[in-house]
Amino acid sequence: xxxxxxxxxxxxxxxxxxxxxxxxxxxxxxxxxxxxxxxxxxxxxxxxxxxxxxxxxxxxxxxxxxxxxxxxxxxxxxxxxxxxxxxxxxxxxxxxxxxxxxxxxxxxxxxxxxxxxxxxxxxxxxxxxxxxxxxxxxxxxxxxxxxxxxxxxxxxxxxxxxxxxxxxxxxxxxxxxxxxxxxxxxxxxxxxxxxxxxxxxxxxxxxxxxxxxxxxxxxxxxxxxxxxxxxxxxxxxxxxxxxxxxxxxxxxxxxxxxxxxxxxxxxxxxxxxxxx
Amino acid sequence: xxxxxxxxxxxxxxxxxxxxxxxxxxxxxxxxxxxxxxxxxxxxxxxxxxxxxxxxxxxxxxxxxxxxxxxxxxxxxxxxxxxxxxxxxxxxxxxxxxxxxxxxxxxxxxxxxxxxxxxxxxxxxxxxxxxxxxxxxxxxxxxxxxxxxxxxxxxxxxxxxxxxxxxxxxxxxxxxxxxxxxxxxxxxxxxxxxxxxxxxxxxxxxxxxxxxxxxxxxxxxxxxxxxxxxxxxxxxxxxxxxxxxxxxxxxxxxxxxxxxxxxxxxxxxxxxxxxxxxxxxxxxxxxxxxxxxxxxxxxxxxxxxxxxxxx
Ligand SMILES: Cc1ncc(C[n+]2csc(CCOP(=O)(O)OP(=O)(O)O)c2C)c(N)n1
Ligand SMILES: [Mg+2]
Numbered sequence: 001x002x003x004x005x006x007x008x009x010x011x012x013x014x015x016x017x018x019x020x021x022x023x024x025x026x027x028x029x030x031x032x033x034x035x036x037x038x039x040x041x042x043x044x045x046x047x048x049x050x051x052x053x054x055x056x057x058x059x060x061x062x063x064x065x066x067x068x069x070x071x072x073x074x075x076x077x078x079x080x081x082x083x084x085x086x087x088x089x090x091x092x093x094x095x096x097x098x099x100x101x102x103x104x105x106x107x108x109x110x111x112x113x114x115x116x117x118x119x120x121x122x123x124x125x126x127x128x129x130x131x132x133x134x135x136x137x138x139x140x141x142x143x144x145x146x147x148x149x150x151x152x153x154x155x156x157x158x159x160x161x162x163x164x165x166x167x168x169x170x171x172x173x174x175x176x177x178x179x180x181x182x183x184x185x186x187x188x189x190x191x192x193x194x195x196x197x198x199x200x201x202x203x204x205x206x207x208x209x210x211x212x213x214x215x216x217x218x219x220x221x222x223x224x225x226x227x228x229x230x231x232x233x234x235x236x237x238x239x240x241x242x243x244x245x246x247x248x249x250x251x252x253x254x255x256x257x258x259x260x261x262x263x264x265x266x267x268x269x270x271x272x273x274x275x276x
Numbered sequence: 277x278x279x280x281x282x283x284x285x286x287x288x289x290x291x292x293x294x295x296x297x298x299x300x301x302x303x304x305x306x307x308x309x310x311x312x313x314x315x316x317x318x319x320x321x322x323x324x325x326x327x328x329x330x331x332x333x334x335x336x337x338x339x340x341x342x343x344x345x346x347x348x349x350x351x352x353x354x355x356x357x358x359x360x361x362x363x364x365x366x367x368x369x370x371x372x373x374x375x376x377x378x379x380x381x382x383x384x385x386x387x388x389x390x391x392x393x394x395x396x397x398x399x400x401x402x403x404x405x406x407x408x409x410x411x412x413x414x415x416x417x418x419x420x421x422x423x424x425x426x427x428x429x430x431x432x433x434x435x436x437x438x439x440x441x442x443x444x445x446x447x448x449x450x451x452x453x454x455x456x457x458x459x460x461x462x463x464x465x466x467x468x469x470x471x472x473x474x475x476x477x478x479x480x481x482x483x484x485x486x487x488x489x490x491x492x493x494x495x496x497x498x499x500x501x502x503x504x505x506x507x508x509x510x511x512x513x514x515x516x517x518x519x520x521x522x523x524x525x526x527x528x529x530x531x532x533x534x535x536x537x538x539x540x541x542x543x544x545x546x547x548x549x550x551x552x553x554x555x556x557x558x559x560x561x562x563x564x565x566x567x568x569x570x571x572x573x574x575x576x577x578x579x580x581x582x583x584x585x586x587x
Contacts (some may be wrong), residue, residue: 030389031389032388032389033389073393098391098559098560099559099560100559100560100561100564100565100568101558101560102559104559105391105393105558105559106389106390106391106393106559107390107391107393107394109392109393119393120393121391121393121394122355122356122360122394123329124329153306153328153329154329156306156328156329156330157329158330158332158333185306185328185329186306186307186309186310187304187306187307187308187309187326193306193326193328194306194327194328194330195328196328
């Protein structure tokens with residue numbers, strides 16, 4: 001059990017703020033990309049990379065590292081911001097997001113960018129990779145953990161539930177899946193499009209351990225990570241209640257910010273709200 | 277010059293079809309604003325079903341609706357409609373000859389910044405390999421609209437390949453459009469350019485420029501990849517003795533392959549295939565990517581010079 005002291009909490013909160021600032025800057029510079037879902041995941045990703053996971057930028061292929069698979073690959077900006085801050089590549093490269101020849105592709109590409117564990121973007125596939133990675137860890141008698149982040153809309157893909165079924169059946173307790181439960185997909189609210197709800201009950205039915213938390217409360221996120229480590233014999237799902245666009249009031253809970261990048265004026269407005 | 281994206285023309289035409297025919301049902305997979313089925317959804321909400329982010333189930337449901345007498349138009353990005361759902365398209369639609377039209381937008385590299393994971397450069401090959409499947413790749417908005425109406429009138433499974441960016445309007449709204457009949461846009465004796473989709477306008481431009489240098493090219497819009505207008509291909513092979521194909525797709529399995537198969541079997545002549553040379557796409561602006569992968573008017577002109585040397 002890792003202790004959650006004030007310093008740890010303050011650190012992840014500051015990192016989450018930095019990730020949000022980077023996300024806005026990167027997307028503003030690229031002129032296209034997915035703003036809402038990057039911002040909703042910022043606290044979760046900050047807690048993963050700056051508290052929970054064991055990774056080493058100097059040794060990205062280290063066999064005992066923890067793995068993170070961004071199953072909702074369109075959230076690439078939040079992952080890139082975290083990897084840059086971790087030192088996997090120079091921060092200046094963030095400015096090349098989505099540009100021709102950049103290793104920072106529109107969706108994460110493991111063959112182009114250090115620190116990216118899986119090439120995702122086609123929804124539903126990342127969690128299958130994560131299940132395979134957890135199986136490999138067990139086969140090799142290694143203790144590292146596998147983390148994957150899914151969108152709530154992504155849960156509509158049948159492949160997700162094939163993976164969830166397999167992980168439950170195989171008792172993969174090294175696997176942790178986090179759902180970014182922001183209630184929105186592209187065409188509207190989950191409840192108006194094709195809802196996968198109730199979400200927690202579905203994971204339970206597939207023999208997972210389930211925790212429900214506020215996905216913007218870093219203490220709750222860290223406590224859930226701690227709790228998940230104690231569970232043996234079953235994978236854990238964290239259903240994290242979030243707000244799409246979190247941190248920029250004019251983007252929060254607005255479906256039109258799913259796949260829109262901020263213009264100059266909106267970048268300024270966001271900068272005022274996010275600081276820096 | 278007027279411009280329109282083929283997906284925009286599709287969205288408008290779909291709403292027209294809904295007005296004309298009560299049996300039209302439209303499905304989408306959480307991309308209705310991008311695929312433009314949103315126009316239909318707004319006009320006929322009771323005949324629009326959002327499958328959510330579940331392309332395989334969308335195609336499966338389409339089969340059930342079609343088996344119950346509906347004429348189904350199902351849309352998503354080409355990557356997911358043709359790629360993700362492929363085996364369901366194969367067994368539930370093509371094997372069964374059900375009346376479902378897969379209308380896939382954001383095909384090819386002009387998806388742009390989303391990158392290689394979203395750029396379908398193999399969908400023509402996949403769809404063309406299926407018995408019973410009709411495959412249409414319209415070059416502009418006018419022909420996209422007419423292709424959609426023609427597909428309604430032609431029972432059976434079909435794949436309509438549409439693009440994201442605006443493209444020059446080549447045809448008048450009242451053109452003659454027939455599935456399976458290629459359109460000869462220009463007649464010249466030195467070689468033939470056969471294109472589909474976004475490449476047709478570029479072929480025309482290249483032919484016009486080369487004509488000023490005394491090279492006279494034929495230009496054919498091969499909007500139907502299946503059933504292929506073999507008669508046109510054989511006649512142009514005979515008349516001009518060399519063919520260049522151009523498509524926003526892999527050179528493996530698409531238009532270029534289809535043309536090669538035909539000339540090899542019936543009237544062998546040199547064929548130069550332009551397309552993606554067995555590589556995936558990447559992030560970049562649509563036009564930057566067209567440059568990077570050599571799908572430009574200039575490249576067509578360059579390659580024609582090479583082709584003419586082999587004649
Ligand atoms: C297989 C597949 N189908 C469709 C898409 C297009 N798409 C990208 S993001 C998205 C909506 C995702 O919603 P959600 O999972 O809730 O993500 P978030 O709200 O966290 O951004 C869709 C439909 C895709 N990337 N992959
Ligand atoms: Mg969501």
